[in-house]
Amino acid sequence: MLQINSHHFNTNNMKQQTRLLCLKRNLGKHFAMLLTLMLVAAFSYGQITYTWKTSPVDNSWTNASNWTPSSGSSTPGTAASDIVVITSGTPTISSGTFTIAKITVGNTASTQGTLNITGGTLNVSGSASPVTISGGVINNSAGTLSITASGTTNGITFGNPTSATAANTAGTGYFGAGALSISVAGASNYAVNFSNTSWTSPTVVPTMTFNNPTISLPSGSSGALINVAATSGGTTNGQISGSGVTLAAGSYYLINQLGAGSASATGVGTNLTINSGCTLSCTGSTTTASYGIN
Numbered sequence: 001m002l003q004i005n006s007h008h009f010n011t012n013n014m015k016q017q018t019r020l021l022c023l024k025r026n027l028g029k030h031f032a033m034l035l036t037l038m039l040v041a042a043f044s045y046g047q048i049t050y051t052w053k054t055s056p057v058d059n060s061w062t063n064a065s066n067w068t069p070s071s072g073s074s075t076p077g078t079a080a081s082d083i084v085v086i087t088s089g090t091p092t093i094s095s096g097t098f099t100i101a102k103i104t105v106g107n108t109a110s111t112q113g114t115l116n117i118t119g120g121t122l123n124v125s126g127s128a129s130p131v132t133i134s135g136g137v138i139n140n141s142a143g144t145l146s147i148t149a150s151g152t153t154n155g156i157t158f159g160n161p162t163s164a165t166a167a168n169t170a171g172t173g174y175f176g177a178g179a180l181s182i183s184v185a186g187a188s189n190y191a192v193n194f195s196n197t198s199w200t201s202p203t204v205v206p207t208m209t210f211n212n213p214t215i216s217l218p219s220g221s222s223g224a225l226i227n228v229a230a231t232s233g234g235t236t237n238g239q240i241s242g243s244g245v246t247l248a249a250g251s252y253y254l255i256n257q258l259g260a261g262s263a264s265a266t267g268v269g270t271n272l273t274i275n276s277g278c279t280l281s282c283t284g285s286t287t288t289a290s291y292g293i294n
Helices: 002-046
Strands: 049-052 067-069 083-086 097-100 102-105 114-117 121-126 131-133 137-140 144-149 156-158 173-175 179-184 190-194 207-211 214-216 224-229 235-247 253-258 269-274 279-282
Touching: 102 114, 102 121, 131 137, 137 144, 179 190, 190 235, 224 235, 224 269, 224 279, 253 269, 253 279
Parallel strands: 049 083, 083 102, 097 121, 102 131, 114 137, 121 144, 131 156, 137 173, 144 179, 156 190, 173 207, 179 214, 190 224, 207 235, 224 253, 235 269, 235 279
Antiparallel strands: 049 067
């Protein structure tokens, strides 16, 4: 009898230990899930959009009084997930290093935004069109703009402006002799993408200035330095200026024209102008896509 009771005691003890072990495992799984949710929530909460004020105190990027943040009271670049929107004024980076996830320089019905980089470094690294110019201006005269397009997105995108009036789109584009680097990860993406397909009136052509930038494209891809996109019923215009650019050896295109459109699509039109004095070259075996240059 004593032996049987001892046996029952040991069995019950083992069951209790098993239950405790299962409980610990379940608690561990729930804790991991909770921690993941907390991290996602923290990232979402920490992603702040900074909009340049229409009546800023001055032109300094680092003056918090010039920005309207979606939360908090800091300045862009406080967190690498920050988003910047400039549709008016002339915010200026003159020194320091700032890292953000996305910047859009555009316009409104009565204003045009211009970002001046006269010194310092602006790093833009993101997976959702890190740099978009939609009727605005980026003037990098003596600073550094470093763009990293992760995932399946393009480096610099020229999009449709909010307002297509001539006064608020004049001189739209990227300009300057400052250092520029664009790194693209997607196999079918582009360093520069002209996608202003509904910009038909007035005829204002966005300009991309190349002054020997550093361009990185995945070799063996269908990506390109420049893409001029079009859709049915749309027309895209773009022009290239500056001294030019030379791509390193690799299998990708220098210019891809028509993009999503086709020659037979109704109303499709793409026009790319390469200004005098600008040289585009590629040391790889493939230099142009099967699409022509208008």
